[in-house]
Amino acid sequence: MSDASPSTPGCLKLGEVTIVDTFAEAFPMTAARVVVTAASIAWARTAGTVMTGYATSVIACDAEAGIERELTPEETPDGRPGLAVLLFAFNRESLEKAVVKRVGQCVMTCPTTACYDGIADRSKLIRVGGKLRRFGDGFQISKVIGGRRYWRIPVMDGEFVCEDEFGTVKGVGGGNILILGCSGAETLAAAERAVEKVRGIEGVIMPFPGGVVRSGSKVGSKYKGQIASTNHAYAPTLKSLVTSDLPAGANCCYEIVIDGLSPEIVAQAMRVALHEAAASPGVVAISAGNYGGKLGPFHFRLSDCLSDDGGGR
Amino acid sequence: MSWTISARPDAIPATRVEARHLVQALQAGCDIAAARSIALAVGRIHVPLQALATVEKSAGTDDCIFCVGDFSRWDGLGFGLKSGQLIVEGDTGARTAAELVGGTVEIHGNCGAWAGAAMSGGRLIVHGETGDWLGANWPGELRGMTGGEIFVHGRARHHVGVRMRRGTIAVAGPVGEGAGRGMIAGSILLAGFTQGIVGQGMKRGTIVLGPYADCRTSISATGFPEADCFRPHTLGIQLSHAAAAGWKPAGAMLCCRSVRRYLGDRLNHGLGEILVLSDSAEGATAYT
Numbered sequence: 013m014s015d016a017s018p019s020t021p022g023c024l025k026l027g028e029v030t031i032v033d034t035f036a037e038a039f040p041m042t043a044a045r046v047v048v049t050a051a052s053i054a055w056a057r058t059a060g061t062v063m064t065g066y067a068t069s070v071i072a073c074d075a076e077a078g079i080e081r082e083l084t085p086e087e088t089p090d091g092r093p094g095l096a097v098l099l100f101a102f103n104r105e106s107l108e109k110a111v112v113k114r115v116g117q118c119v120m121t122c123p124t125t126a127c128y129d130g131i132a133d134r135s136k137l138i139r140v141g142g143k144l145r146r147f148g149d150g151f152q153i154s155k156v157i158g159g160r161r162y163w164r165i166p167v168m169d170g171e172f173v174c175e176d177e178f179g180t181v182k183g184v185g186g187g188n189i190l191i192l193g194c195s196g197a198e199t200l201a202a203a204e205r206a207v208e209k210v211r212g213i214e215g216v217i218m219p220f221p222g223g224v225v226r227s228g229s230k231v232g233s234k235y236k237g238q239i240a241s242t243n244h245a246y247a248p249t250l251k252s253l254v255t256s257d258l259p260a261g262a263n264c265c266y267e268i269v270i271d272g273l274s275p276e277i278v279a280q281a282m283r284v285a286l287h288e289a290a291a292s293p294g295v296v297a298i299s300a301g302n303y304g305g306k307l308g309p310f311h312f313r314l315s316d317c318l319s320d321d322g323g324g325r
Numbered sequence: 326m327s328w329t330i331s332a333r334p335d336a337i338p339a340t341r342v343e344a345r346h347l348v349q350a351l352q353a354g355c356d357i358a359a360a361r362s363i364a365l366a367v368g369r370i371h372v373p374l375q376a377l378a379t380v381e382k383s384a385g386t387d388d389c390i391f392c393v394g395d396f397s398r399w400d401g402l403g404f405g406l407k408s409g410q411l412i413v414e415g416d417t418g419a420r421t422a423a424e425l426v427g428g429t430v431e432i433h434g435n436c437g438a439w440a441g442a443a444m445s446g447g448r449l450i451v452h453g454e455t456g457d458w459l460g461a462n463w464p465g466e467l468r469g470m471t472g473g474e475i476f477v478h479g480r481a482r483h484h485v486g487v488r489m490r491r492g493t494i495a496v497a498g499p500v501g502e503g504a505g506r507g508m509i510a511g512s513i514l515l516a517g518f519t520q521g522i523v524g525q526g527m528k529r530g531t532i533v534l535g536p537y538a539d540c541r542t543s544i545s546a547t548g549f550p551e552a553d554c555f556r557p558h559t560l561g562i563q564l565s566h567a568a569a570a571g572w573k574p575a576g577a578m579l580c581c582r583s584v585r586r587y588l589g590d591r592l593n594h595g596l597g598e599i600l601v602l603s604d605s606a607e608g609a610t611a612y613t
Binding site: 090151154162171 | 472491492493510512529531555557558559561562563565566596598
């Protein structure tokens, strides 16, 4: 959710679709990749889905999280089907708290699951299994294999295995595009196409429901204590009341927010989303949300996303 | 830089050679003359290294020491190694890689007793056989090895991993009596036949017995009443890691269909486990 910039004078074209010459403003975040395995991919999906619930935006959630991709048994440490979940938070401390709570309440409770670190860089770590181990009430077992510690916690269907520490990396949160379309149905279809395409990219998640945001926000409000409020410039029902950023013919706007493990990956995902959305019928324009460029160090210009090599700095 | 120490066949020592300081002295950055004059205790006298072996030094970035020849009377080779590599093309004596901290010691031959004793890190690979007390504790000490990995491709004699606290010992061939006795934690993988009772008095830790072990004679019936047939997920991780390290039986053990899991030693209020792998479908695990 981000504050949209006011209309910018420069406009580009991708086919018939107007590409507003603006940029997405993104922020550094700390990220972890949790590999969840289970006896079947269905149970892994269940654990992953529950674990990534209520994790859309750090405005009000403890972390932003999403399922990155599904993993074959050959790709997981214990040879079972699984999936990779990416979690993002503002710093390592808050990420650790979020991961411990989510693994403890959503993965450990799910039948047959186990949990492993999916980040190769082990220089900066958060402790997860080491904090959950006490659930074992003294019956937990530690195994150090290849320099990595695993905790085996006895539970009612056998054991819950969780790696002691998880690696973290500096990621990027808040890459985005705004899809402006003629009708709600056409704009949603375009957003769905874009989300589907981005899902194939490794290292990114779209933390909002189905990858799509309908309640884009701006910073602040007329009400004291409200830190974010509706992005009125893109609300079609307010077109006649406020200075609207919706171009002529646009009656709906959906935002796709992208968090990634590096600026390059976010830029690539934005480029893919932009091209896919622009190719959908009924899309009038594509824009991006920012805060004037003063808050986030990462600026992903849509004009850079038009080229094949992506953008972002 | 790397060093090559070639045992002189015309200077086989009449008694044991104490070589525990040799590797550390070579890694300290001495020149060839100083290396040749490193004093080694042979019985009650000290002789320079060049009296027993030829020494060559070659430039390079790899911190590696090659020992070629018969070092079966040299005790303490690789003792306390912290980094780098020690590769021996031949047999070594007692205390090989004992108190190893880091790096890799690879023996293309047989080792004497106390190989890897009280080691705390690094990796010891033995392509031949080892003597007694592999990865065990020093006499009177409470803890055996406290970290690192030992992979033995041949057999090991008695008292493997006695009082080990952490780390992994994997032996492909048969082992003698008393494996894992008084084990505090860690893992012992035994692919071959086991002599006598294993894991006697263990507090925690895991002993994995391959399909060739006879659990009727290997496991104390009173100390380890059969508990369940749960196959821990970490077993696959551990065996995969061992397979990646080149320990050959791991592949076959990964394919074993059933696991029987014994907890104990109850006579010592222990929470250790002995996992018995089997090819038979009988008693196949109900868990995935």
